[in-house]
Amino acid sequence: MQSSHESNWRKTYKEANLFDRYITLHHISSLLEKQPKKFNLKQIGTSVLNRPIHSLTIGNGDKKILMWSQMHGNESTTTKAIFDVLNFLKEASTASETILKHCTLCIIPMLNPDGAQAYTRVNANEIDLNRDAQTLSQPESVVLKTIYDAFQPDFCFNLHGQRTMYSAGNKDKSSIISFLTPSEDEERSVTPNREKSMEIIVRMNEMLQKRIPNHVGRYDDGFNINCVGDTFQSLGTPTVLFEAGHFPDDYQRETTRELIFYAIMEAIQYIATTHIKGTATEAYFQIPENEKQHYDIILKNVQTDKNETFDIGVMYKEVLKNGKIHFEPYIEDKKMLKKSFAHKIIDFQEATSEKYIFQSFSLENELVQYLRKFNKIDN
The missing domain is CATH 2.30.40 (Urease, subunit C; domain 1)
Structure with missing residues (x-):
């Protein structure tokens, strides 16, 4: 049976002002200004080209979740899904009230507005922000790390998009959504932080298998401390990488957007209502690894x-x-x-x-x- 947020997405929660692949600061600025005051919109910094970077802080709970989208400017699907999530949280319901009671969400809808404008992976200095976690050479990287240090999240959601070439294992099943709990060390040790991330991913995978069976993949967990997820995981925060991929004939990623919405909501509600112990390691590694097929x-x-x-x-x-x-x-x-x-x-x-x-x-x-x-x- 579908939960309420799943059955009502298209008519209730989908942000109609965001569509297609090209999503820039211009597209989201007016939507940010329309958010309720209780969502606490702030400008938290600027990009290389002096475009504003914003955050929204929502809820009053003890469980703190930091999420950011469009670190790579040409990966816009998760940004669309974030605004769908905001529409859900604005509506009075038992589910939204439970989330806001038990969780505090800090959301950065667009970390790389210059890259979004140019539709490039990199920022205006042609730096991949997801390889700048240690050097912190770019203003956008500093913004994210500053928020991380100040907010002290219990969980991080690193929201990305992936190319059409990925398959869920070595079979004719496109990887519509992929996940990863990044490694903390070269040995790829299964640490308590990673185990908690794995439990959340397994929960999302169980939900998605009912909608897109055999179309969920798992990224290779090779360690790179320059990546943001690896850095935050190594600093003690369970981190989940989301990758929005290709649904058949959906090059605008509108169906994938819906699935990402479901996945984020599943993860947030699970965190809000569950004491996560990290007991799903085996099920996590049963998710097929992404292959370029x-x-x-x-x-x-x-x-x-x-x-x-x-x-x-x-x-x-x-x-x-x-x-x-x-x-x-x-x-x-x-x-x-x-x-x-x-x-x-x-x-x-x-x-x-x-x-x-x-x-x-x-x-x-x-x-x-x-x-x-x-x-x-x-x-």
Whole structure:
């Protein structure tokens, strides 16, 4: 049976003013200003280009959760989901009242507003903020660490997005959502902090398996102290990495956004109502590890004018043009792709209506023209 927040998401909690992939400070500023005063909106710093960075502090509970989104500017799905969560928390209900009674949430909706504006992973100084946790060379990194030190969270949610190439294990199941409890040391020791994170992840996975069975993945837990999650975990805070991935035909990540909303709500409610002991280690490691097995498109049995036959693995590059993200295809691999998967497969041997001979000397240009002609891409 669906809980109330699951059954009512689209008509009640989805923030209609946020959609598609391009989400910038301009898109969220008016929404931040409309939040209730009890959500305690503050400007906590500025970016390299002097754009404001905000936080919202919500609730009065002893269990403190710090979460931040768009550390990578081109990973916007979790930002949309955060505003859906805010809509849920604004509504008077037994669930929201329980959360606000037992938890205090500190939410940074957009840590990297410059990267969001440019639709890049890095900030305006071309630094990956998720590799700056030790050096703290960037103003955005300092903002996050300052909030971490002042808030002293009991749990951290590190909210990200992942590319379409990931599969949940070595099978034809895209990794729609992935999780990780980062390591604290080179040995990847299963520490009490990690065990608590694992318990939360297992709880979310159990819920998601009912909606997207076999589409949840687990990231490799190789240790890198320069990453924010590894640093915060090593400082004693159970940390959960969320990765919003690809739902079939959902390149705008609207369905994934809904699933991330469910996952965040499941985690917050579990923390609010449960004494987390860290008893789900085995179940955590049963979640299949992410593998890079998917192409956006595989063109199978392609024939050129020189009677060469091979498969073409196609990926999309996300390109910002006139305030909209366009998905431009490029050739990732050209070989016989016997063990790879794709979100769309076009077999030129089987589909007679798709017969097409490519000129080998201009394969890439013709590929783009073909895909556009047959509406295989959406721009």
